[in-house]
Amino acid sequence: WLERAFVVHDWYISAYQPILDPDGDVIGILYVGVLEDKYTDIRNEILVNLLLPLTIGVAVVLAFSYLLARGLSGPVRELLVGTEKVASGDLDYRIREKVKYPEIEHLTHNFNSMTQALKEREDELRRANEDLRRVNRNYMEMLGFISHGMKNALGNMIMSAYNLRDGVVGKLTPKQKIMAGFLVRSSERLQDMIKNYMDLSRIERGELESRKQIVDFGAHILSPLLGETEGQLKSKGMRITTNIPDPYE
Numbered sequence: 001w002l003e004r005a006f007v008v009h010d011w012y013i014s015a016y017q018p019i020l021d022p023d024g025d026v027i028g029i030l031y032v033g034v035l036e037d038k039y040t041d042i043r044n045e046i047l048v049n050l051l052l053p054l055t056i057g058v059a060v061v062l063a064f065s066y067l068l069a070r071g072l073s074g075p076v077r078e079l080l081v082g083t084e085k086v087a088s089g090d091l092d093y094r095i096r097e098k099v100k101y102p103e104i105e106h107l108t109h110n111f112n113s114m115t116q117a118l119k120e121r122e123d124e125l126r127r128a129n130e131d132l133r134r135v136n137r138n139y140m141e142m143l144g145f146i147s148h149g150m151k152n153a154l155g156n157m158i159m160s161a162y163n164l165r166d167g168v169v170g171k172l173t174p175k176q177k178i179m180a181g182f183l184v185r186s187s188e189r190l191q192d193m194i195k196n197y198m199d200l201s202r203i204e205r206g207e208l209e210s211r212k213q214i215v216d217f218g219a220h221i222l223s224p225l226l227g228e229t230e231g232q233l234k235s236k237g238m239r240i241t242t243n244i245p246d247p248y249e
Contacts (some may be wrong), residue, residue: 002014004036006135013039014033018030074106078108080105082094083111141201147197151195174230185224226240
């Protein structure tokens with residue numbers, strides 16, 4: 001048996017071995033014991049000698065880790081704030097670049113460079129948009145001016161076409177009446193185009209509000225186009241057949 005044993009007043013590290021006779025019967029016991037206290041003192045001394053440096057080492061590591069984390073978290077927090085500022089549209093925001101760690105300093109420098117590039121690109125786009133708006137405004141003003149002038153000249157031409165078609169200047173042959181009708185329809189179509197250009201100019205200036213509506217493609221778009229070319233097609237022996245589905249079916 002090998003174990004601790006309490007003898008009289010103290011604990012001993014003890015070993016007991018039975019003494020046997022030739023027949024194998026136990027006739028006694030051999031005991032060896034060493035006082036445990038001195039080994040306990042050695043163990044405690046070793047623990048104290050090891051625990052103190054270990055505690056100091058752990059404390060130093062924890063303090064260094066805290067300082068390192070604090071030194072890193074500050075610039076990272078500034079980067080987070082910077083990304084939120086830039087995402088919200090504040091391209092003038094800049095991050096402090098002078099930090100202890102070269103990697104973080106390089107990162108903040110790249111962030112500021114990226115923000116500056118975005119700001120310059122936005123300024124370029126803004127200037128380009130302003131130039132486009134100015135050019136478009138000048139174009140629409142010129143378009144309105146030209147359309148207005150063409151409208152006045154076209155009005156006289158349409159009146160002349162009406163007089164020609166209706167025989168005011170003299171009786172027309174059937175073929176001449178057909179051609180006069182083509183002239184009237186073409187003039188009216190040109191008048192509608194000029195009106196559309198003038199309306200477009202008014203829409204661009206905010207003077208006219210457009211409204212969507214359903215139109216009859218055959219009656220309002222295709223038939224006028226075919227009517228303008230009907231004479232040319234007949235003269236060449238050509239014929240066009242149209243089949244437009246009813247949009248309301």
